[in-house]
Amino acid sequence: MLTIHAADELRYGWDEDQEPVKDGAVAVAADRVVGSGPLAELREEFPDARVRRWPGVLGPALLHQGPLPDAPTPRERIHAVLKLGATAVLEEYADTPELRAAAARNDVIVVPRGTAVRRPAAFLGIGRADLAVFEYDETGGGTCVATVCAGRLVHRRR
Structure with missing residues (x-):
């Protein structure tokens, strides 16, 4: 729709x-x-x-440019970023397989190291x-x- x-x-x-x-x-x-x-x-x-x-x-x-907010689970940490108006995070802060998987499930872009930080x-x-x-x-x-x-x-x- x-x-x-x-x-x-x-x-x-x-x-x-x-x-x-x-x-x-x-x-x-x-x-x-x-x-x-x-x-x-x-x-x-x-x-x-x-x-x-x-x-x-x-x-x-x-683009969320700092550490992800603290929360009990990776899914909640990704959701906290979405609540801030961000749909992308820097790879160095999505630093566990669980965080990267939660980002992928929610279509949040993980920006690779060395990529320009301005989206x-x-x-x-x-x-x-x-x-x-x-x-x-x-x-x-x-x-x-x-x-x-x-x-x-x-x-x-x-």
Whole structure:
């Protein structure tokens, strides 16, 4: 089923100077991005799509660049990363077979050593649907509202 993820604002990258798209959205089919831009345009292009509206800013999912959060099991450690808006981890922190297996089961990318740590935006063109939505407070701190990993909604704040 095609899903449109929409938010108050869409960003194509988190550290870019590019102007955000107000009332922006990303269309996702299976595990791929099939369109992005203003919500109104995507609704016209995909009239039968389900629309999920999120409060905050929608953009590419993050690369978790440090140690994985502590948790009782490898699965819970990977889920803790997804709750932060990340869908990729560095290999040196997924350092056991159990962590790598948990990452693989959840479609979390394990970035090999020596790879550039900056991950490109997932939806510049047609790419894997790795998205995150953050709600920002007045201090500039952000809380992850939702994470989409390979097209699947894997975290949403209740």
